[in-house]
Amino acid sequence: xxxxxxLFGQMVTFAFFVWxxxxxxxxxxxxxxxxRQKKIADGLDAADRALRDLELAQNKATDQMKEAKQEAAGIxxxxxxxxxxxxxxxxxxxxxxxxxxxxxxxADIEQEINRAKExxxxxxxxxxxxxxxxxxxxxxxxxxxxxxxxxxxxxx
Amino acid sequence: MAGExxxxxxxxxxxxxxxxxxxxxxxxGWSFAHGAxxxxxxxxxxxxxxxxxxxxxxxxxxxLLFRTAAKRATTGVPSGVLNFVELxxxxxxxxxxDSFHGHNKMVAPLALTIFVWIFLMNLMDLLPxxxxxxxxxxAGVNYQKxxxxxxxxxxxGMALGVFILMLYYSIKIKGTGFISELTMHPFNHWGxxxxxxxxxxxxxxxxxFSLGLxxxxxxxxxxxxxxxxxxxxxxxxxxxxxxxxxxxxxxxxQTSALFWLxxxxxxxGVCGLNLKGKIxxxxxxxxxxxxxxxGGGLTxxGGGLMQWGWAVFHILVITLQAFIFMVLTVxxxxxxxxxx
Numbered sequence: 001x002x003x004x005x006x007l008f009g010q011m012v013t014f015a016f017f018v019w020x021x022x023x024x025x026x027x028x029x030x031x032x033x034x035x036r037q038k039k040i041a042d043g044l045d046a047a048d049r050a051l052r053d054l055e056l057a058q059n060k061a062t063d064q065m066k067e068a069k070q071e072a073a074g075i076x077x078x079x080x081x082x083x084x085x086x087x088x089x090x091x092x093x094x095x096x097x098x099x100x101x102x103x104x105x106x107a108d109i110e111q112e113i114n115r116a117k118e119x120x121x122x123x124x125x126x127x128x129x130x131x132x133x134x135x136x137x138x139x140x141x142x143x144x145x146x147x148x149x150x151x152x153x154x155x156x
Numbered sequence: 157m158a159g160e161x162x163x164x165x166x167x168x169x170x171x172x173x174x175x176x177x178x179x180x181x182x183x184x185g186w187s188f189a190h191g192a193x194x195x196x197x198x199x200x201x202x203x204x205x206x207x208x209x210x211x212x213x214x215x216x217x218x219x220l221l222f223r224t225a226a227k228r229a230t231t232g233v234p235s236g237v238l239n240f241v242e243l244x245x246x247x248x249x250x251x252x253x254d255s256f257h258g259h260n261k262m263v264a265p266l267a268l269t270i271f272v273w274i275f276l277m278n279l280m281d282l283l284p285x286x287x288x289x290x291x292x293x294x295a296g297v298n299y300q301k302x303x304x305x306x307x308x309x310x311x312x313g314m315a316l317g318v319f320i321l322m323l324y325y326s327i328k329i330k331g332t333g334f335i336s337e338l339t340m341h342p343f344n345h346w347g348x349x350x351x352x353x354x355x356x357x358x359x360x361x362x363x364x365f366s367l368g369l370x371x372x373x374x375x376x377x378x379x380x381x382x383x384x385x386x387x388x389x390x391x392x393x394x395x396x397x398x399x400x401x402x403x404x405x406x407x408x409x410q411t412s413a414l415f416w417l418x419x420x421x422x423x424x425g426v427c428g429l430n431l432k433g434k435i436x437x438x439x440x441x442x443x444x445x446x447x448x449x450x451g452g453g454l455t456x457x458g459g460g461l462m463q464w465g466w467a468v469f470h471i472l473v474i475t476l477q478a479f480i481f482m483v484l485t486v487x488x489x490x491x492x493x494x495x496x
Contacts, residue, residue: 002196003309004179006204010211010313018262018269018317025222029245032229039231095206131483 121153128152172285172383175204176299190298211304214276218269227396244272248482256486258493260325263486270314271482277305278375278474281472282467285382305375305477308368315368318485322363349400363488367481374477378470385462407434419451 128149170192177195178188179202188205189195195202225241236243248271252264280303289300304310326334338356339349423444430440449457 002177002199002202003312004177004198004200004202004424006202006207006307006309007313007316009203009208010310011317013208013215014210014269014314014317017219017273018266021222021269022262022265025219025226026245026268027225029222029229029242030201030249030264032231033245035231037233039315 047115121156124156125149125153168387169380169383171299172289173301174299175301176206176297177202178205181201204301204309206300206302207304207307207310210280210302211273211277211310214280214304215273218272218276222268224271232404244268250488251479251483254482256493258329258488258490260489260493262321263489266321266489267482267486270485271478274305274314274481275312275475275478277303278478280304281306281375281378281382281474283472284463285379285386302378303375305371306379308372311372311375312365312368312481314481318367318488319364322360322488322492325489329493363484367484367488371477371481374473378466381466382463382470385459385466392473416451419447422447425488 046153127145129145132149174192175195176188177198178186179195179198180186181189181194181198184194189198189202221237222241228238230238235260245268248268249264252267256263283302284423288302292300301307326337338360339352340346341352342348343352376435395472426435426440426443426447429435430437435443445457
């Protein structure tokens with residue numbers, strides 16, 4: 001238990017080991033640890049950000065889907081309306097066409113009637129005269145009775 | 157048991173407490189001391205070869221271990237040695253940040269060195285007290301203390317190193333403030349300067365001394381208890397089957413390494429079988445105790461169990477002492493950095 005040179009030997013050794021630790025051990029390890037800490041923190045940050053981004057994207061997707069649905073519903077509505085319109089138009093056209101055809105037919109019929117009437121008139125006069133001629137058995141002046149019979153025929 | 161067949165317990169203990177000293181003897185010149193008396197005659201011009209060698213060796217072990225880890229330090233996933241080293245570094249970093257508030261790049265590595273190095277030196281206490289001295293005795297080295305921290309030269313050397321740092325930083329940071337701290341502190345009046353100076357100087361010097369002597373005292377006492385338990389182990393030899401076991405019956409006072417080797421192999425075999433699940437743990441402990449009792453007698457068994465118990469308790473002591481030395485160093489340096 002004597003105090004001797006060992007004391008200084010230990011002091012020198014101590015100084016040397018502290019220097020070694022200070023130069024080659026501590027900074028290297030601490031630096032690596034701090035860097036890793038930063039890396040981990042960054043990683044966690046990135047994960048958080050990604051999560052937020054995901055949420056945002058999901059919200060956006062939902063919004064877009066809703067919009068698309070609305071748009072689709074709008075388009076369908078419009079299409080329905082358009083279809084109804086087309087049908088209405090077609091109906092109207094059909095009605096108009098029908099009317100037109102009916103009118104044309106009526107006109108034709110009228111014309112035919114008039115023509116038949118004309119023909120009838122023409123032949124009635126002749127027939128009546130021929131009848132009258134037969135009845136009278138005498139020759140009646142065609143010229144003087146013609147006006148009378150025509151007047152009769154016009155009344156038909 | 158130890159060495160040149162010391163005749164009594166006192167000699168055994170003394171032998172264990174003697175360093176291997178190389179020094180300038182007044183008669184023999186520079187030589188190894190033969191016994192404590194010659195070592196004392198050498199005075200200051202001597203060196204404890206064993207303390208220095210173990211302390212330097214353990215310091216190198218510390219450097220190698222931590223340098224290996226530092227080289228492998230990556231920012232990626234740490235593994236193996238790096239994990240272990242980073243655990244210690246982080247622990248020290250936390251302790252230093254808790255109690256040191258100045259800016260000094262030296263304090264944290266200093267604390268790490270102190271903690272690990274002192275822990276390793278203390279750890280030597282857990283090796284069986286007779287193992288290394290006995291083996292070196294076979295190699296012709298007569299004295300060997302393998303726990304450097306039971307040598308006041310070692311602990312005071314480190315404490316003095318810390319003291320020098322305290323003085324250096326006190327003067328560097330505080331300048332003349334340090335002088336006024338020493339002279340004007342408890343009583344702020346010029347008339348009290350001598351009293352103040354005396355009190356503050358005592359307080360200042362008490363720091364390194366308490367630091368070094370606390371570690372030395374604890375480790376010395378712990379080592380002493382290991383030695384005392386070992387003397388019980390030795391006292392039983394030759395006292396018949398109960399005291400000395402078969403060993404004493406067969407070999408008498410002669411030591412037979414082969415016999416102990418056989419016991420060692422038996423104990424290892426039983427433990428190995430237990431690890432493979434062939435025998436229950438209770439049976440294993442019982443068998444081991446029977447082997448030990450057969451080998452060294454009941455006192456040897458008792459001694460072994462007590463050594464084991466004290467060693468378990470001592471694990472706490474060595475860690476705590478290393479930690480206390482480190483924390484106090486940091487606190488003292490922190491005080492040196494505080495400008496009033």
